[in-house]
Amino acid sequence: MNIAHPYEAAESGSRTLPPLNALLAFERAAAHLSFRRAARELSLTPSAISHQIRGLEAQFGAKLFVRGTRSVRLTLDGERYLEKVSVALTALRQASRELQRHDGGELWISSLPFFTSTVLLPALSDFRRRHPGLTLRIEATHSYADFNNSRVDVAIRYGREQAAGLKLEPLVAVTGLPVCAPALVKGGLRRPADLSDQILIHLTTQPASWPNWLKGAGVTVTPRGHLWLDSVPAMLEAAEHGLGxxxxxxPLIKARPGFGTRLVAPFDATGGRGETIYLVSRTEQVRNRRIAAVRRWIADAVARAR
Structure with a gap:
């Protein structure tokens, strides 16, 4: 009878466990059925994702993906492996989050800057009254929250991009509404066609917003100029200063302090396609009490802002 030395047995077992980076690359590529999207989510190149997955296939001697010219799909072995890997990675992420917040007293929110200033901040005193033992950490950003590699518990997102493995709950439907300083209205801004005499203020991350709005409103204008800014609060402040x-x-803009005085809607016309703001959380945390409490608070805050 051959009995393996304990060290040899342990060494052999470790060789069957692939690198974590390779497992992450496989799980994200399988979730999206796209090496390119997996690469973007993990801040890698598509070739690096492909290399990691080929390493797994070489280690196990099994094909995980069928590669086409423009797409990939899982093999039967790949589907079976994904089921086990997803469970394991979910358990690791949850254990890590519990270690990071072992006292259970913090909850991290990633939120759009405009939503943060208009909806969340005015409602913070209500949150402290409801949940005195829970501390919120709010990151105001236009970037999509990285639920896989950050401490984010809840995100406020505009649109449904990058939703694999996440629960999206609609909070409010929004549409674009032109706003400006009262002085521009006094100067003759009365209808959409009058925008040809104005400077249009754009958000750099949404270059199609104004073109889509104008198309939806059925007007063609050549504005006097363009101003590009990197956040919605900066855009609104520029408009308040009469810059365009x-x-x-x-309807959330109506909850902004100063709306109706420092900032007005020159005409009640909407254009372009409406969008939805979602509350996003991990599917495995649907029944988490802390997240359920924050979900109720945010929904109430939106109702008040509307």
Missing amino acids: VTLAMA
């Missing part, structure tokens, strides 16, 4: 006309999220 920008698009705001209706």
Whole structure:
């Protein structure tokens, strides 16, 4: 009878466990059925994702993907492996989050800057009254929250991109509404066609917003100029200073302090395609009490802002 030395047995077992980076690359590529999207989510190149997956296939002597010219799909072995890997990675992420917040007293929110200033901040005193033992950490950003590699618990997102493995709950439907300083209205801005005499203020991450709005409103204008800014609060502040006309999220814009005095809607016309703001969380945390409490608070805050 041959009995393996304990060290040899342990060494052999470790060789069957692939690198974590390779497992992450496989799980993301399988979730999206796209090496390119997996690469973007993990801040890698598509070739690096492909290399990691080929390493797994070489290690196990099994094909995990069928590669086409423009797409990939899982093999039967790949589907079976994904089922086990997803469970294992979910358990690792949950264990890591529990270690990071072992006292259970913090919850991290990633939120759009405009939503943060208009909806969340005015409602913070209500949150502290409801949940005095829970501390919120709010990151105001236009970037999509990285639920796989960050401490984010809940995100406020505009649209449904990158939703694999996440639960999206609609909070409010919004449409673009032109807003400006009252002085521009006094100067003759009365209808959409008058935008040809104005400077349009754009959000750099949404270059199609104004073109889509104008198309939806059925007007063709050549504006006097363009101003590009990197956040919605900066756009609204620029509009308040009379620097041009920008698009705001209706109906939430009406909850912004100063709306109706420092900032007005020159005409009640909407254009372009409406979008939805979602509350996003991990599917495995649907029944988490802390997240359920924050979900109720945010829904109430939106109702008040509307």
